[in-house]
Amino acid sequence: MDDRGSNRSPVIEVCNLDLKIAEHHILNKIDFTIQAGKFVGLIGPNGAGKSSLLRCLYRYVTPNAGRITFIGKSLFDYPRQEYAKHVAVVLQEIPEQFNLTVFDVVAMGVLPHKTLFSSVNQQDKTHILNAIDKVGLGDKAQQPFSHLSGGERQRALIARAIVQQPTFLIMDEPTSHLDVKYQIQIMALAKSLNITVLASFHDLNLAGALCDEILVLQQGKLVAQGVPIDVLTAELLADVYDVRASVVPVPCPYDGVVQVPHIRYHYGCQS
Numbered sequence: 052m053d054d055r056g057s058n059r060s061p062v063i064e065v066c067n068l069d070l071k072i073a074e075h076h077i078l079n080k081i082d083f084t085i086q087a088g089k090f091v092g093l094i095g096p097n098g099a100g101k102s103s104l105l106r107c108l109y110r111y112v113t114p115n116a117g118r119i120t121f122i123g124k125s126l127f128d129y130p131r132q133e134y135a136k137h138v139a140v141v142l143q144e145i146p147e148q149f150n151l152t153v154f155d156v157v158a159m160g161v162l163p164h165k166t167l168f169s170s171v172n173q174q175d176k177t178h179i180l181n182a183i184d185k186v187g188l189g190d191k192a193q194q195p196f197s198h199l200s201g202g203e204r205q206r207a208l209i210a211r212a213i214v215q216q217p218t219f220l221i222m223d224e225p226t227s228h229l230d231v232k233y234q235i236q237i238m239a240l241a242k243s244l245n246i247t248v249l250a251s252f253h254d255l256n257l258a259g260a261l262c263d264e265i266l267v268l269q270q271g272k273l274v275a276q277g278v279p280i281d282v283l284t285a286e287l288l289a290d291v292y293d294v295r296a297s298v299v300p301v302p303c304p305y306d307g308v309v310q311v312p313h314i315r316y317h318y319g320c321q322s
């Protein structure tokens with residue numbers, strides 16, 4: 052069912068956000084709202100500011116101006132553990148997690164839900180193993196995380212996010228190390244969680260097929276936002292990415308009703 056037009060409560064509200072690093076204006080007066088349960092894609096060329104914006108949202112950097120409201124309260128007012136319960140992050144830089152097994156890494160997802168004196172119980176263990184199975188790593192649960200391939204590590208980190216049961220999932224290029232099967236499978240899995248997701252993408256067809264809404268950054272400015280079929284036009288691809296392409300509407304793979312954009316690039320036609 053297409054509920055893209057429905058009015059849900061906002062999970063994230065970004066207002067007039069500015070980020071400067073050493074006099075370089077990286078984000079410029081960014082405004083947007085993400086409603087609960089939406090799967091939102093963040094796209095834009097290299098250097099547009101996608102990772103910087105996500106870093107503001109997962110509190111790795113503090114913006115110079117503007118406001119980020121998370122479920123009605125300033126994002127920066129949440130105590131650390133409270134924030135960790137609500138927000139999960141999957142990044143493109145994959146840490147080594149020295150000496151830990153895949154199970155150990157995924158189990159970190161339950162920690163924000165534990166008090167100082169409670170430990171991982173049988174129910175948690177079942178939940179952790181289920182998440183490891185879901186991302187196709189069931190046979191590697193006891194292997195060292197450091198022995199996994201890049202794509203397998205990324206899938207383990209997505210399993211960790213599943214275990215964390217966040218309200219809001221932030222993913223920075225979550226498919227960058229994944230082969231095409233896992234690109235589709237992992238993103239479908241993230242979508243099936245029915246939580247609010249903001250994920251950056253370079254694969255615009257994947258973004259167009261998966262996302263309820265798309266935000267487009269160009270040189271630190273938000274230049275377009277809306278449903279994929281409205282945003283991912285040949286004109287936008289020419290203006291923002293400087294590529295020639297044709298865009299054909301096709302039925303959404305998830306509901307077969309909504310039209311999503313299918314992009315065909317015209318190779319060799321760049322200016």
Ligand SMILES: Nc1ncnc2c1ncn2[C@@H]1O[C@H](COP(=O)(O)OP(=O)(O)OP(=O)(O)O)[C@@H](O)[C@H]1O
Binds near residue numbers: 072101
């Ligand atoms: N710590 C930093 N110091 C100086 N400049 C930075 C810093 N971090 C990012 N930038 C600059 O900010 C701009 C946006 O970078 P960012 O990594 O957010 O872009 P992006 O859209 O995620 O790019 P990509 O698609 O290549 O990953 C770039 O020009 C980058 O060089």
